[in-house]
Amino acid sequence: MENVKNVAYGTHVTVIDKIDTEPVKLRVAAYARVSSDSEDQLNSYIAQVDFYTKYITTHEGWELVDIYADEGLTGMETKHRDDFNRMIQDCRDGKIDRVLVKSVSRFARNTQEYILYMRELLRLGVTIYFEKENLDTGKMSNEQAADIYGAFAQMETTGHSQNMRVSNRIRMEKGLFTPPTAPYGYRLKDKELVIIPEEAEVIRYIFHAFLNGSGRDIIARELNNRGVKKKTECDTWYPSSIGYILKNITYTGNQIWQKYNRTDVIPFRQVRNKGSKPKYYVEKCCPAIITQEEFDLTQELIRKREGKRKAQNICPNPFKGHIYCAECGCVCRTKIINEKTYWVCRRRDQGKQFCQVPQVSDAEIRNAIQNFCLKMISSKGTILIPAMDSLRELRELSVRKNRKVADIDEETAKLTQRDLVLTKLKAKGYMDPAIYISERSMINRRTWELRKLRRSILESSQEDETIRKTEMMLEYLESENQPDPTDSNIFTMLIEKIHLAPNGQIQITAINGMTFTESLGRTVRK
Numbered sequence: 001m002e003n004v005k006n007v008a009y010g011t012h013v014t015v016i017d018k019i020d021t022e023p024v025k026l027r028v029a030a031y032a033r034v035s036s037d038s039e040d041q042l043n044s045y046i047a048q049v050d051f052y053t054k055y056i057t058t059h060e061g062w063e064l065v066d067i068y069a070d071e072g073l074t075g076m077e078t079k080h081r082d083d084f085n086r087m088i089q090d091c092r093d094g095k096i097d098r099v100l101v102k103s104v105s106r107f108a109r110n111t112q113e114y115i116l117y118m119r120e121l122l123r124l125g126v127t128i129y130f131e132k133e134n135l136d137t138g139k140m141s142n143e144q145a146a147d148i149y150g151a152f153a154q155m156e157t158t159g160h161s162q163n164m165r166v167s168n169r170i171r172m173e174k175g176l177f178t179p180p181t182a183p184y185g186y187r188l189k190d191k192e193l194v195i196i197p198e199e200a201e202v203i204r205y206i207f208h209a210f211l212n213g214s215g216r217d218i219i220a221r222e223l224n225n226r227g228v229k230k231k232t233e234c235d236t237w238y239p240s241s242i243g244y245i246l247k248n249i250t251y252t253g254n255q256i257w258q259k260y261n262r263t264d265v266i267p268f269r270q271v272r273n274k275g276s277k278p279k280y281y282v283e284k285c286c287p288a289i290i291t292q293e294e295f296d297l298t299q300e301l302i303r304k305r306e307g308k309r310k311a312q313n314i315c316p317n318p319f320k321g322h323i324y325c326a327e328c329g330c331v332c333r334t335k336i337i338n339e340k341t342y343w344v345c346r347r348r349d350q351g352k353q354f355c356q357v358p359q360v361s362d363a364e365i366r367n368a369i370q371n372f373c374l375k376m377i378s379s380k381g382t383i384l385i386p387a388m389d390s391l392r393e394l395r396e397l398s399v400r401k402n403r404k405v406a407d408i409d410e411e412t413a414k415l416t417q418r419d420l421v422l423t424k425l426k427a428k429g430y431m432d433p434a435i436y437i438s439e440r441s442m443i444n445r446r447t448w449e450l451r452k453l454r455r456s457i458l459e460s461s462q463e464d465e466t467i468r469k470t471e472m473m474l475e476y477l478e479s480e481n482q483p484d485p486t487d488s489n490i491f492t493m494l495i496e497k498i499h500l501a502p503n504g505q506i507q508i509t510a511i512n513g514m515t516f517t518e519s520l521g522r523t524v525r526k
Helices: 039-057 082-092 111-123 142-173 197-211 216-225 239-246 292-312 362-378 384-401 403-427 433-459 462-479
Strands: 002-006 012-016 026-033 062-070 098-101 127-130 186-189 192-195 255-257 260-262 270-272 280-282 323-325 332-337 340-345 495-500 505-510 515-519
Touching: 026 039, 026 082, 039 062, 039 098, 062 082, 082 111, 111 127, 192 197, 197 216, 197 239, 197 292, 216 239, 323 332, 340 362, 362 462, 362 495, 362 505, 362 515, 384 462, 403 433
Parallel strands: 026 062, 026 098, 098 127, 323 495
Antiparallel strands: 002 012, 186 192, 255 280, 260 270, 332 340, 495 505, 505 515
């Protein structure tokens, strides 16, 4: 309603009455999580969702945004929790003011990730209330919340993990432990290993073939050609799969428990037990597929072959780990045929139907690398130097367009101007010396921080890194008039990796990202 009032000098003032507006409500969300998909935990999950829905909707002054819930998932790493990540994104989008969580451990158990998200939410103005601990981040400083909650969550998780380990150790000592998975040839039924007949026949074939002289690669190729299925989703047999079976003592009816153990710090990882924890040898704990004598003979033969292979690799091949298949991306391995070394794709080695890239002799690759180096030396003035000049131009253009760098330069210029003014005031006696020293110290410290930030931005640019690597290449080529393809430094200073192509060529990728193609001779084996 409008009221018109007359005031002095004939001026008319219109008073606009206030309008009663609805008070702004606090936008509240809740996060719930259970750590497994068991029936009890699922009931807990449903109960949490139901409780928070009623609690928020009936609370005066609150508006329910959503109930974010993850069920049957681990809390160790947030990347596996879809609803948690959705909630964080909604907080970033300004949709949430407050989050309710049952306990700290429900929110996160990994301290590093916990602190990261906690600080981000506090910076966004989103508070979190933990019901079990009766803690409210809105009443604490950022650092207090991050340190106290993070330490609490990690302590709770570590304690829970330790209890599980003690429980497993006691069951192992009593012979009551059940491995969580069954190897190929067995299935778990009522916590007991039972033999799968058709898979057991495959196990026997693998051991017998190996004892009769066949290598792991030959056995894997034969199984693939016969179309033998594996237990996993991957149907292809690899030499590593065969090697695992040949060393698995379970097939004798005996087992070794705790061959692997979890690390003591978060994030937990499975590592091979090399003596840090006790192992348990359990006899006759499952039905046998092969005899103990066959297993012992197999282990002896494996040791002999590995010893022979180590003797041949006293001088390791410098190309190892740098040669890949251009078709499937697999790392290539060496293969000796008639005392000659060849490089072959691991998938191709299982059969031509898996990869079309033929194996290539080691001598051909050495010749191709030497030709590549000589071409680089003779044409560095027409390839590398012009490329580096172009990269420098791109870097300068990128710097000029980089808003962050421009802002840093602008602030640095203002600080320089301010420093000049202070110096003039001090010289004329208009400024107290103590104040002058304090102000100059602040300016110098901030200028140093800005220069450091500017340098880090420039160093992180892709153009700058490529320029640095191109300079390394030029330096190496200038110091090597006759480059040696067996020099291990060549894969640090010049070449990043090599790809074998199906058309009788190799693709050489330099450390600066440039790719070159070299043709091979007619010694490529089909």
